[in-house]
Amino acid sequence: MKRIYVGLIVSALLVGCGQTNEKEQGDGAKKLTVGVTMLSMQNEFIVKVSDEIDKKAQELGVELITVDAERSALKQIEQVESFIAQKVDVIIMNPCEVEASSPAVTKALAAKIPIINVNSATSAKPTAFVGSDDVESGRIAMKFIAEKLGGKGNVFMMHGFMGQAAQIQREQGAREILKQYPNLKLVAHQTGEWDRAKSMSLMENWIQSYGKDINAVFAQNDEMGMGAVNALTAAGMKDKVIVVSIDAIPDALQAVKKGTLDATVFQNAEQQGAKAIETAVKIAKGQAYEKEVLIPFQLVTKENVGTFMK
Amino acid sequence: MNKYVTQFKGIGQYGIFMAFVVVCLLLSFTTSKFLTVSNWTIIITQVSINALLAFGVTFVIITGGIDLSLGSIMAVTGVAAASLAHPDTYPVIVPLVIGLLAGVAMGALNGLVITKSKVPPFIVTLGMMTIGRGLALILSKGRPVSNLSDSFNFIGGGNVAGIPFPIIVLIISFIVCSVVLKKTILGRYIYAVGGNEQAAKASGIRVNKVKMAVYTICGGLAALAGILLTSRITTGQPNAGVGFELDAIAAAIIGGTSTSGGTGTMTGTLIGALLIGVISNGLDLLNVTSYYQQVVMGAIIIGAVVLDSWNQKTT
Numbered sequence: 001m002k003r004i005y006v007g008l009i010v011s012a013l014l015v016g017c018g019q020t021n022e023k024e025q026g027d028g029a030k031k032l033t034v035g036v037t038m039l040s041m042q043n044e045f046i047v048k049v050s051d052e053i054d055k056k057a058q059e060l061g062v063e064l065i066t067v068d069a070e071r072s073a074l075k076q077i078e079q080v081e082s083f084i085a086q087k088v089d090v091i092i093m094n095p096c097e098v099e100a101s102s103p104a105v106t107k108a109l110a111a112k113i114p115i116i117n118v119n120s121a122t123s124a125k126p127t128a129f130v131g132s133d134d135v136e137s138g139r140i141a142m143k144f145i146a147e148k149l150g151g152k153g154n155v156f157m158m159h160g161f162m163g164q165a166a167q168i169q170r171e172q173g174a175r176e177i178l179k180q181y182p183n184l185k186l187v188a189h190q191t192g193e194w195d196r197a198k199s200m201s202l203m204e205n206w207i208q209s210y211g212k213d214i215n216a217v218f219a220q221n222d223e224m225g226m227g228a229v230n231a232l233t234a235a236g237m238k239d240k241v242i243v244v245s246i247d248a249i250p251d252a253l254q255a256v257k258k259g260t261l262d263a264t265v266f267q268n269a270e271q272q273g274a275k276a277i278e279t280a281v282k283i284a285k286g287q288a289y290e291k292e293v294l295i296p297f298q299l300v301t302k303e304n305v306g307t308f309m310k
Numbered sequence: 311m312n313k314y315v316t317q318f319k320g321i322g323q324y325g326i327f328m329a330f331v332v333v334c335l336l337l338s339f340t341t342s343k344f345l346t347v348s349n350w351t352i353i354i355t356q357v358s359i360n361a362l363l364a365f366g367v368t369f370v371i372i373t374g375g376i377d378l379s380l381g382s383i384m385a386v387t388g389v390a391a392a393s394l395a396h397p398d399t400y401p402v403i404v405p406l407v408i409g410l411l412a413g414v415a416m417g418a419l420n421g422l423v424i425t426k427s428k429v430p431p432f433i434v435t436l437g438m439m440t441i442g443r444g445l446a447l448i449l450s451k452g453r454p455v456s457n458l459s460d461s462f463n464f465i466g467g468g469n470v471a472g473i474p475f476p477i478i479v480l481i482i483s484f485i486v487c488s489v490v491l492k493k494t495i496l497g498r499y500i501y502a503v504g505g506n507e508q509a510a511k512a513s514g515i516r517v518n519k520v521k522m523a524v525y526t527i528c529g530g531l532a533a534l535a536g537i538l539l540t541s542r543i544t545t546g547q548p549n550a551g552v553g554f555e556l557d558a559i560a561a562a563i564i565g566g567t568s569t570s571g572g573t574g575t576m577t578g579t580l581i582g583a584l585l586i587g588v589i590s591n592g593l594d595l596l597n598v599t600s601y602y603q604q605v606v607m608g609a610i611i612i613g614a615v616v617l618d619s620w621n622q623k624t625t
Contacts, residue, residue, distance in 0.1 A: 042549055044452065044453055159600060188597045190597075196543040197359075205594035208343050208348065209343050226544075249454075
């Protein structure tokens with residue numbers, strides 16, 4: 001029995017080797033292989049980034065191995081280890097965590113395989129980074145509120161999961177703007193855990209507590225922004241309170257169009273995916289590349305929402 | 311002296327109720343916004359989803375079981391119902407019935423595997439938790455299902471005579487569940503199975519049928535909760551309800567349902583759910599920082615149960 005297994009494995013390996021040989025001969029040049037590990041394929045935004053990587057890879061004739069880390073940094077490190085064992089040409093990683101995913105970067109670099117971080121950062125420095133600066137999105141959102149309120153009023157902030165990179169950076173950006181407007185008061189801030197139902201309850205409780213004193217709400221993602229909009233609409237207060245959130249998910253774009261959500265901030269998933277794979281090919285071919293590709297955020301309001309809807 | 315002891319015994323049975331009253335009193339002294347009709351309307355609306363889940367899991371825990379798949383059942387139900395609830399497609403009864411059936415079927419499947427295989431409920435429902443999450447993602451292709459009809463959104467967001475609809479659902483469910491547990495033969499069998507399964511079997515109770523019934527009921531209530539949630543947030547989300555089972559189990563246990571089976575009441579569970587809701591509402595009203603909220607919430611939960619167990623000992 002054991003012998004059969006060994007036989008199977010050996011023949012599988014032989015077949016595998018045979019294929020790569022054929023490819024090398026057939027194409028003249030070796031086809032590039034890129035290993036991709038994504039944070040979570042349950043997240044709409046991440047799925048968009050991954051789809052774009054797929055699309056662009058086909059255009060460029062790159063072979064992809066895409067895996068889902070299911071939000072586990074440990075799993076992600078194992079996936080990168082297996083990419084190293086498979087000797088892929090470049091690794092693209094969408095890190096699960098700033099610190100915990102760092103060993104993956106170190107391991108890839110030690111094995112002399114270039115690694116690109118897409119969408120979020122690790123503390124270990126990769127070969128290149130493609131993404132957006134989350135601090136900027138917080139600034140854009142809070143700036144919109146400041147301008148709408150004429151620099152004066154009571155602001156409420158809904159955090160994501162406390163301690164996550166996006167939560168920390170979006171808060172940091174928002175607070176930078178708040179400092180510039182001394183009459184803009186952050187009355188209360190609380191976590192809505194990125195979740196629509198939780199944030200709706202939180203908004204309802206704030207309405208009980210502060211009522212007419214609420215002038216604006218900044219939610220660190222659209223799910224929470226939509227929760228706030230639901231609660232304010234139910235209380236008949238929506239036209240008196242400004243709500244801004246981040247991500248530009250389809251639901252939020254609809255709400256901006258209807259005028260229930262005042263603004264959202266668009267993070268360009270397509271560009272992040274496309275630039276990531278383009279950078280990977282440049283690195284593999286030894287061409288010049290940018291070490292940090294920053295894709296700008298864009299403010300979406302009722303005036304320009306049409307260009308973001310498909 | 312004797313009289314005093316009997317009086318104390320009387321109070322002892324209501325340990326959780328006392329803890330609830332104490333928390334409410336503390337909150338009404340610290341913030342004037344707490345004891346208002348509008349705030350309580352909101353608290354009870356917010357509590358309704360967790361309470362429905364907690365009623366279901368109370369049945370299960372009394373038989374000595376556990377159900378960890380509630381949150382996933384909610385997600386499957388929510389996504390299934392939402393995809394049938396777009397405006398101008400089907401009448402609102404269709405998403406409701408299909409959603410409920412999905413939950414009932416998943417609950418029944420839990421019951422079937424548990425009774426036929428003798429695998430512990432913890433494992434079976436843990437498996438169902440993952441299966442359900444996967445099903446919800448498959449059904450929705452990983453994306454939230456939005457654009458729901460007004461009549462569907464009424465379930466979680468509408469009012470009847472000034473009372474939010476979720477509260478009405480909550481009251482009806484509470485009455486039905488209490489009656490089933492207290493006044494029916496099934497209710498007596500549920501206690502008997504949890505009290506002593508062997509004895510129950512020996513006295514001719516068909517234990518497997520009782521277990522099938524509780525997991526099916528639990529699935530149905532989770533489905534109802536899932537529909538309420540979907541309607542309240544006006545989208546069906548494949549990742550909705552993650553971790554909700556833990557809040558529901560907490561509510562049941564705070565309310566005096568013993569994890570070793572055989573004891574528990576719906577009134578206790580309702581108060582348990584209300585206690586969790588009141589604490590969360592109160593901490594928001596007082597603007598307690600997020601970091602501290604979690605610590606305070608955990609401490610109050612432990613405190614409530616400790617108080618209850620002391621009281622029970624004196625009884």
